[in-house]
Amino acid sequence: MGRKELLGGAKRIVVKIGTSTLTNADGSLNERLIKSLVAQICKLKDAGFCVALVSSGAVGAGMGLLGIAQRPKILSRKQALAAVGQVALMHLYERLFWAHDRIIAQLLLSRGDFSDRARYLSVRNVCAELLSRGIVPIINENDPVVADELKVGDNDTLSALVAGLIDADLLVILSDINGLYDKNPSEHADAKLLSFIEKIDEHVVKMAGGEGSKFGTGGMATKIAAAQMANQIGTSLIIANGRTDGILLKIAAGEEVGTLFSAGAARLSSRKYWLAYGAISKGAVIIDAGAAEAIKSG
Ligand code: ADP
Numbered sequence: 578m579g580r581k582e583l584l585g586g587a588k589r590i591v592v593k594i595g596t597s598t599l600t601n602a603d604g605s606l607n608e609r610l611i612k613s614l615v616a617q618i619c620k621l622k623d624a625g626f627c628v629a630l631v632s633s634g635a636v637g638a639g640m641g642l643l644g645i646a647q648r649p650k651i652l653s654r655k656q657a658l659a660a661v662g663q664v665a666l667m668h669l670y671e672r673l674f675w676a677h678d679r680i681i682a683q684l685l686l687s688r689g690d691f692s693d694r695a696r697y698l699s700v701r702n703v704c705a706e707l708l709s710r711g712i713v714p715i716i717n718e719n720d721p722v723v724a725d726e727l728k729v730g731d732n733d734t735l736s737a738l739v740a741g742l743i744d745a746d747l748l749v750i751l752s753d754i755n756g757l758y759d760k761n762p763s764e765h766a767d768a769k770l771l772s773f774i775e776k777i778d779e780h781v782v783k784m785a786g787g788e789g790s791k792f793g794t795g796g797m798a799t800k801i802a803a804a805q806m807a808n809q810i811g812t813s814l815i816i817a818n819g820r821t822d823g824i825l826l827k828i829a830a831g832e833e834v835g836t837l838f839s840a841g842a843a844r845l846s847s848r849k850y851w852l853a854y855g856a857i858s859k860g861a862v863i864i865d866a867g868a869a870e871a872i873k874s875g
Pocket of ligand 1: 594595596597598751752753754756757758759760761762763784786796797
């Protein structure tokens with residue numbers, strides 16, 4: 578089956594742009610590239626696609642602005658950089674989208690916006706309202722004020738949660754790499770790009786081990802986990818290189834770029850997806866020896 582059939586005319590898309598794509602080697606924002614991605618998103622919108630953007634890059638932008646070369650380890654320092662960088666990032670997005678007469682909105686979310694059902698539904702309604710008005714929601718984790726234990730933790734996972742939030746058909750994760758390779762290409766020159774993953778098994782998870790780039794946070798492991806999540810709610814996922822010319826348009830046209838993790842026919846309901854990934858489990862199930870035996874023999 579070709580890409581076009583596999584994507585089945587996807588119209589609702591979440592695009593996640595990683596730090597390694599948004600920033601230059603010195604950490605400053607790569608305005609030329611962001612401009613091109615914004616132009617592509619606007620073309621998709623003109624063609625009737627519905628697009629939400631999950632954008633990293635705030636800490637990187639803050640580092641670039643303040644001339645800091647090393648990503649700080651101290652939380653409050655990182656948060657301060659995110660607070661500085663988020664403004665610069667949104668300012669840039671606003672200017673670039675304005676040039677196409679497009680209005681943007683900023684949503685800074687944290688774990689609690691997904692785990693609390695009432696808050697989740699409220700964010701869902703806000704997103705629906707923005708999208709119905711043709712506005713592009715730009716979403717990031719609320720890093721400056723949320724403590725680590727209350728965070729989603731990485732924007733790959735956040736983008737999979739957003740895919741559930743807006744019932745996306747497709748999640749595109751743009752990184753600094755062409756897709757998933759059978760081993761880490763920065764360590765192995767003979768690594769091969771995989772264009773299609775039908776099933777995410779242990780073998781696939783193992784390929785993604787290892788860390789990402791200097792400024793990125795998740796590496797491939799969080800992207801695979803995001804694919805696992807997204808596929809369950811019927812959202813296909815493509816990991817592709819944000820630096821490839823016209824990458825979003827190529828994806829929308831069904832070209833064989835990046836790695837596609839195709840969603841199967843089976844899908845969780847929106848509520849079950851929320852229970853699986855949004856809700857935080859409280860309490861514990863205690864199974865005594867007798868019950869354990871009964872379960873094992875049953
Ligand atoms: P982003 O900032 O876009 O989220 P990351 O830097 O966190 O990106 O992750 C992408 C990086 O993951 C790649 O540049 C590569 O070095 C690394 N990586 C590790 N294993 C693999 C693999 N099997 N295939 C592709 N990239 C891999």
